Amino acid sequence: MKLSSINKQHLLFSIVLGIAGLLINCYPIQFFANVQFVLGNTVTVIAAVLLGPWYAFLTAMFASTGLMINWDSPHVYLFFGLEALFLGYARRLDIYALYADAAYWLVIGAPLVYLYVTFIMEIPSSHLGFIIAKQGVNGLVYTSLASLLILAIPKLWFFKDKVKDRHRRMLSAQLTYFFTLMVTLTMLFSALIFNYYFLERQQAMLKQNINDAVSHLATSTQNYLRNHKTVIDNAAKQLTIVADDPKQWQNMLVNLHESYPSFISMLIADPRADIISASPASRLINIDNEENINIKDRDYFIESFYNHRLFVSSVFLGRGFGNDAIIAMSAPFYTDLQHTTTAGIVEGSLDLSHFSHVDQNNEYTDDESVVMVDEQNQIIYASEKLGLTALSVFNFTVNDGVYRTSLELLNIEHPDSIVPEYIYAHKTLDNGWTVYILKEFSPLLKLAEEQMFSSFLMLLISLVCTFYISRKLSALLTVPLEAVASQFSASAVGGTKIPSIDENSPKEVFNLYQRLAASKQQLIDNQVELEDTVARRTEELENANRKLKELVDRDPLTGLFNRRYAEGKFNEMLDFCMRSEQALTVVVLDLDLFKEVNDNFGHLAGDECLRIFSQLLQKYFKRDIDIVARYGGEEFLLILPLSNALHIKHHLNSFREAVSEQRFTSPEDKREFSVTVSIGAITANADYANDLDKWIKVADDNLYQAKQDGRNRTMIDIITE
Numbered sequence: 001m002k003l004s005s006i007n008k009q010h011l012l013f014s015i016v017l018g019i020a021g022l023l024i025n026c027y028p029i030q031f032f033a034n035v036q037f038v039l040g041n042t043v044t045v046i047a048a049v050l051l052g053p054w055y056a057f058l059t060a061m062f063a064s065t066g067l068m069i070n071w072d073s074p075h076v077y078l079f080f081g082l083e084a085l086f087l088g089y090a091r092r093l094d095i096y097a098l099y100a101d102a103a104y105w106l107v108i109g110a111p112l113v114y115l116y117v118t119f120i121m122e123i124p125s126s127h128l129g130f131i132i133a134k135q136g137v138n139g140l141v142y143t144s145l146a147s148l149l150i151l152a153i154p155k156l157w158f159f160k161d162k163v164k165d166r167h168r169r170m171l172s173a174q175l176t177y178f179f180t181l182m183v184t185l186t187m188l189f190s191a192l193i194f195n196y197y198f199l200e201r202q203q204a205m206l207k208q209n210i211n212d213a214v215s216h217l218a219t220s221t222q223n224y225l226r227n228h229k230t231v232i233d234n235a236a237k238q239l240t241i242v243a244d245d246p247k248q249w250q251n252m253l254v255n256l257h258e259s260y261p262s263f264i265s266m267l268i269a270d271p272r273a274d275i276i277s278a279s280p281a282s283r284l285i286n287i288d289n290e291e292n293i294n295i296k297d298r299d300y301f302i303e304s305f306y307n308h309r310l311f312v313s314s315v316f317l318g319r320g321f322g323n324d325a326i327i328a329m330s331a332p333f334y335t336d337l338q339h340t341t342t343a344g345i346v347e348g349s350l351d352l353s354h355f356s357h358v359d360q361n362n363e364y365t366d367d368e369s370v371v372m373v374d375e376q377n378q379i380i381y382a383s384e385k386l387g388l389t390a391l392s393v394f395n396f397t398v399n400d401g402v403y404r405t406s407l408e409l410l411n412i413e414h415p416d417s418i419v420p421e422y423i424y425a426h427k428t429l430d431n432g433w434t435v436y437i438l439k440e441f442s443p444l445l446k447l448a449e450e451q452m453f454s455s456f457l458m459l460l461i462s463l464v465c466t467f468y469i470s471r472k473l474s475a476l477l478t479v480p481l482e483a484v485a486s487q488f489s490a491s492a493v494g495g496t497k498i499p500s501i502d503e504n505s506p507k508e509v510f511n512l513y514q515r516l517a518a519s520k521q522q523l524i525d526n527q528v529e530l531e532d533t534v535a536r537r538t539e540e541l542e543n544a545n546r547k548l549k550e551l552v553d554r555d556p557l558t559g560l561f562n563r564r565y566a567e568g569k570f571n572e573m574l575d576f577c578m579r580s581e582q583a584l585t586v587v588v589l590d591l592d593l594f595k596e597v598n599d600n601f602g603h604l605a606g607d608e609c610l611r612i613f614s615q616l617l618q619k620y621f622k623r624d625i626d627i628v629a630r631y632g633g634e635e636f637l638l639i640l641p642l643s644n645a646l647h648i649k650h651h652l653n654s655f656r657e658a659v660s661e662q663r664f665t666s667p668e669d670k671r672e673f674s675v676t677v678s679i680g681a682i683t684a685n686a687d688y689a690n691d692l693d694k695w696i697k698v699a700d701d702n703l704y705q706a707k708q709d710g711r712n713r714t715m716i717d718i719i720t721e
């Protein structure tokens with residue numbers, strides 16, 4: 001964009017839009033997981049549609065800053081800046097924003113997100129589909145919203161008119177787009193709201209399940225410990241009864257152990273802390289060799305024997321019994337029922353691998369794991385698939401980052417990752433132990449992803465249906481309108497009968513058609529009437545013109561051509577004779593003593609005489625090419641092309657004699673009189689002279705001579721050279 005082409009008003013508007021976008025994007029609407037609606041980007045689309053690519057880019061930079069503040073990730077400038085340019089240029093090509101944005105996220109956005117997520121954020125590929133779908137859904141939401149806003153707020157059209165609009169869009173395309181927008185937005189929102197509540201419900205159920213599971217595990221663990229404590233306590237009481245008969249101890253211990261196999265081993269020690277009895281006996285090395293094993297350094301002996309209490313040890317790894325984590329439970333027994341003297345202790349080593357049975361019997365074991373830690377946070381038991389070592393410290397980080405959920409999340413393998421690994425619930429037991437139930441997070445994400453893709457699929461199907469239906473719907477209007485237009489187009493004007501249109505056309509179109517038809521009929525009638533009037537007027541005008549022309553060319557008294565006409569025609573006649581190499585005769589005639597006619601018979605008689613004389617002239621010189629003109633007063637001029645030099649004088653004399661024989665009657669007193677005419681003429685080849693005056697001069701001289709010689713005669717010069 002050239003600096004000179006920057007429009008200040010557009011610049012200001014794009015900045016205002018950008019600031020609005022920035023503010024909106026500071027508060028994105030939270031959805032499931034890390035899905036947030038970035039509705040602030042709506043302004044970028046508005047800028048792209050109304051102002052073009054570079055103003056939109058500026059708006060996008062502002063709006064993205066809102067997201068940058070929120071997400072602290074500069075990628076937003078790249079993604080949304082490119083989107084603004086793409087939409088702006090698509091607008092210049094007259095591609096609708098929604099179609100363009102869908103294309104952007106498919107062709108440019110998705111690969112960019114892929115590269116960014118894989119190489120910069122280092123998020124597991126299992127989350128990729130979800131993240132790309134999330135961006136695409138966001139794009140469609142704010143683009144539809146922006147397009148609808150532009151349609152709904154007419155004031156924005158002020159800017160729209162200034163965008164280069166290459167061609168007008170078809171009504172069908174506009175309707176289709178409008179329907180598509182409506183359906184997209186409705187579908188997206190309903191799908192997202194449905195998904196939101198579905199996922200909320202799923203999470204609530206999950207939370208309930210996991211809490212139930214942890215309560216169950218806690219209760220069963222406590223019961224397990226309590227039961228076995230009771231067993232040890234009861235055993236001590238039994239041993240007090242038979243304290244004086246040590247031979248029974250071994251049998252009793254074996255029987256007890258058989259009943260409670262969860263104890264890996266059981267033993268009885270005397271006051272010297274020597275093991276007197278043990279079960280299973282085979283696991284007590286050297287017991288048969290009378291080499292007693294002494295346990296006076298063990299906590300369980302000290303606590304029970306000296307402190308007289310039922311003791312439960314911390315967790316430790318059994319010695320000589322494999323490497324399972326165990327706890328020792330011990331109780332003192334006495335020589336008498338009054339507990340005056342301690343006779344020894346009874347101890348049971350409780351197998352904690354028992355929890356693996358509990359764990360394995362759990363119906364959700366596929367994606368559910370158990371971790372149990374003691375009060376020092378040492379792992380007592382952990383499901384095998386977690387790969388945690390017994391008695392190591394249970395290290396995890398609580399993931400309360402960008403993922404919005406009411407579930408508690410933690411990470412074990414990747415403590416710093418923003419992607420949660422497990423949903424968990426925990427409970428601390430009375431003895432200070434804590435039980436955890438962990439459930440993998442990815443299936444929930446997968447579910448959300450599937451929901452999103454199925455929503456997409458539904459959207460796609462509805463778009464295809466909308467496209468088809470809106471085309472059909474718009475055809476209901478556009479086809480009859482086009483029919484009306486074609487019937488009233490310029491090419492259809494010729495006909496006088498207007499064809500009818502389809503009766504199924506919408507009523508509005510049919511009404512329009514009827515009004516147009518009535519107007520057109522009126523137009524046709526008017527046109528016919530106008531044509532008649534014009535034809536009539538044209539004829540009248542032509543007649544008037546003809547008359548006018550005759551008036552201009554003719555002498556009003558005699559009806560002969562006037563002098564002006566004759567002089568004007570001379571050259572034409574001369575050319576004609578020149579081409580055909582024929583002779584031309586110019587004749588000047590003058591009535592003899594005409595003054596006397598006037599004087600004796602009056603002017604009316606003179607006029608009548610002139611008229612009849614003229615008729616005689618026309619009778620004698622009647623060829624179409626002859627020009628017979630009144631030259632002035634009682635003088636006449638004849639221009640006679642193609643004259644035969646041998647006959648012309650004779651013909652003139654015949655005329656002269658006819659005049660002298662003609663009888664004229666005075667209109668007033670009916671007296672008769674006659675006149676004679678003197679004739680001067682010249683016959684020569686056309687090349688004799690170009691100038692009529694020269695011809696007339698010779699003819700005039702001859703006329704003079706005729707007058708001089710006594711009138712009523714013809715004088716002619718026939719010039720042959």
Ligand SMILES: Nc1nc2c(ncn2[C@@H]2O[C@H](COP(=O)(O)OP(=O)(O)OP(=O)(O)O)[C@@H](O)[C@H]2O)c(=O)[nH]1
Nearest residue numbers: 590591592593594595596598603604606607633634
């Ligand atoms: N009644 C009538 N008389 C006309 C008209 N035009 C010219 N005259 C008359 O014609 C007469 C011509 O007279 P003159 O020029 O003296 O010639 P003339 O009497 O014919 O004598 P010559 O030519 O020498 O034979 C005049 O008295 C004119 O008034 C016309 O249109 N009507």
